[in-house]
Amino acid sequence: MFPADVVVGWVKQGRIFFQDRHSTGHTEPLVDASQDWFVLHGEENGIGTIIKTIRKLDTKDSDDVMITNGTINVIYAYSDYEPQTEDGKLRHHSQRGYKSLVLLTESDMTMNSHHRPSISQTPLPYITKSPSTEINAQQYCPLGKPTEKYEYQSVIDSDGKYLLFWNVNKTHITFETHVETKGYVGFGLSHNGNMYPADVIIGWVKDGVPYFKDRHTVGHSPPVVDVSQDWHLLYAKEDNCHTVLKMTRKLDTCDNDDFKISDNTVKIIYSFHAEDPADEYNIPYHGMTRGTRSLLLLSKISPPTIPNDSKDIYILNRNFEVLVDKGHETLVHHVLVHKCPGIDRNLIDSPNYVCYDNPDLMKRPCGHIIVVWAVGAEAFYYPEQAGLPIAEPGDNDLFIMETHYNNPQLRSDFVDNSGVRLTVTPTLRRYDAGILEISAFVDKSQVIPPHQPKFVTTGFCPQACMHEGLRREPNGVQVFAVQQHAHLLARGIRTRLIRKGVEQEPLADDAHYDFNYQDFRRVNRTLKDGGFSTTEEMCVSFLFHYPRINAMNCISKPLYDHLQTDSDPKQMYRADLTDMFLHMDWKNSTVVNQFHESLASSTYFMLCGSIFHQYRSNFTNAHNEYPRVRYMAPGDECRT
Structure with missing residues (x-):
């Protein structure tokens, strides 16, 4: 492996990292003073990593090997892990070897100089072509650096x-x-x-x-x-x-x-x-x-400096067939990773395991979500003062990755290898972080009436549930990020904060919600005892916070009292109104108004879950959860 002329390259988050180096011993190769190898194409896909390079046969650099028509020993190495930064220390290779090759023929050596490709002297810091597009030397178009440091x-x-x-x-x-x-x-x-x-x-x-x-x-x-x-x-x-x-x-x-x-x-x-x-x-x-x-121009989460002692953990699907909606740019709708106790690993590893088909509730994903991703979201980064705890002392819980696909045409000709990469460090941060899910039940009780120009659907997290989670944090917790999730019907989604009947400034408010761009939103708010509501279709909001509280989710569903035949909330909860909703005359304004009235004054079933996998249920009325004083946004300075 030494002395040798080598390059080291990788692709991370769409960016190419590539350097001309030389080896001097059983140590990390040194970066050449003269960068004579140039990258033409870089790609990371479901199969592996592709790097396409070009260099002169004779670079006139003493750290490089002159390529002739004799036998040359090609050495290679690769690792399962990427360096954390461009200048970071390389991980020791997991595989290496060499192969003797003849790289040139006589005809190669006698080519006229005008047939040789011309190359730029500037390395390529970013991908400038689609990964599916081949880039030859004449097309090589290096990018300059931005004029200042941008966040x-x-x-x-x-x-x-x-x-x-x-x-x-x-x-x-x-x-x-x-x-x-x-x-x-x-x-x-x-x-x-x-x-x-x-x-x-x-x-x-x-x-x-x-x-x-x-x-x-x-x-x-x-x-x-x-x-x-x-x-x-x-x-x-x-x-x-x-x-x-x-x-x-x-x-x-x-x-x-x-x-x-x-x-x-x-x-x-x-x-x-x-x-x-x-x-x-x-x-x-x-x-x-x-x-x-x-x-998100104002609240996008920017990448921090990754610690040098960090490493990556991969949780991936295992080459199973999936059904994919024709025309989707991505195969995956959303991904969740649950942290669950008491589930047999052999059951999860079975190809017959489907997340919510088992009648035994203890064998389903438990609701303690530690990773969430949806269409359009990019990498998520925790702040420097907090991190998600992994493998705590005495922790025997199992991670279950739940992947959702959308395929109305029932196609079966795709194989999916998607998953998540967790970057972890043994250097603990000051605070343990947590994720609190506020949502409406994802079932047939969430009704969006047809033929309506607009409609608001609401999920609640009542003060009693929040009090149970926050009572050990008298100074409150810091919410540092929010991800709001809905489906194709949604046009806007808002996470409202209500404290003692007075609505505060929303934690997140997106009037231009885009299903294809569900990225994480940076916020900086202190959360104390109070309540929440999320509005607009499907209705899920994930609150990333520190210090971690015991509450992990807060889920609600309306019972539609005025449409029920029984007044007992426990019986109303069990009633299936699906057939009634399907046969309602939604073009009749009287019917629509009655539905709105029923929803506005409905009893809601509430379910509060803790990170210890303990659940408390209760009933509340919508009137009890709406604020007495609504939040008023500051006036428009341009029009005052």
Whole structure:
């Protein structure tokens, strides 16, 4: 293994890490002063990791091996674990070896120089092509670094040609776009993901001169230049294959033609063109190089520094057949990992185990959720002062991963290997963190009436349940993240906090909920004794907090008193009203009003679960849980 000319590379969260190195002993290979190997393509998929590289036969670097037409010993190694950071210590390889090969033929050695591929001298820090797209040397298009350190970044398009970086403070937001084009760049903000109405900018660099205008869209036509120019260009650059624009604006510009940036999910719209416009008034049509991407601009969770003593644990599905909805970009709807006592591992390992089919409730997933993921969510990071406890002393609980698929066409031609990766450290943090689930029962008692322009469904977590969880924390707990989950009918979802009958500022409020983007939302709120409600379809909110409280979930369901034949809540709870709901005349306004009245004054069944797998049930009335004083958001400073 030494002396040798080597490269080390991996792909993590869509980013390529790659370095030219050389070995000098039974130690980690040293990084070469001259980086003469260049990465052309990097991909991590369900099978493994792919790295495609290129270098000169003779780099003139004494740390490199000159490639000739003789036999060369190719050495290799790989590990099941990635380094935690780009400059972090490499894990010792789990497999290694060598193979003697002849890399060149006589015809290779006699190729004319103009047939050889030309390569750039800049390493590739990010994927600039889709993993399914082959990149040859002529197509190699390295990205430059952003002009400053940004807390947030995202790949906006599916081909990796449009990168967005941003920072935000209390009043302003700064964006920086890196787009693989030498023409114009379009960037905008939209309520609904459509190209209009939208707040947009268009910019380009021509002969070293930047052109940039704040605009808005009014239809399927070129955007109109705003009277008030509230987006301000800070920096612009064009190189051999990229255009970079850096711009800033107020979160609320008080301009009716601009988009007010709030904590709602924001639909980023984008476009670009291969050529510059002839002038600022004749913008060529972008064609198919356009799209939309949902993001949380103000409360996205940014990656922290990963401790050097951490390691990864993988919980994966085992190559079983799954049924996948045709047309879904991802096979998986959502994933949960439960931490459960008293379940036989052999039962879970059986291919016949289905999460909720066993009539024995003790053999089902227990509800103590330690991992949650849904469509569009990215990696979740705990704050530096808190961590999720794993393998505590005397802990013999079993982890069960529950995976949901959606497949109305009953296809059976996919195999799924998805799962989760937990990064753990033996260095304990100050606080143990926990996850509290607030939700409505996921069953047929949750009714969304058809033919209604809008409808609010509500789940409660009453004060009595919260008191049981918080009574040992007189100073309350810190809620540092929220994930709100609903399905395709939802248009908005809110997690409301009610303390002693007075509604506080919501923990999370998303009026532009996007089913395909259910990312984790960063918050910073202290939670004391009180109650919760979550509103809008399916109705689930996961509250990440520290110190960990005993409560793990708080679930409710309406009993629809006015539609029942029995007044005993225990009997109403057991009643199945499904057939009644199916045969109600939902086009009849009287019927619809009666349903609304029944729901508004309904008795609710409440179930409170603890991390010790103890459950308490009770009944409450909706009137007892709604606030006496509703929360009023601050007035609009632009209109006062």
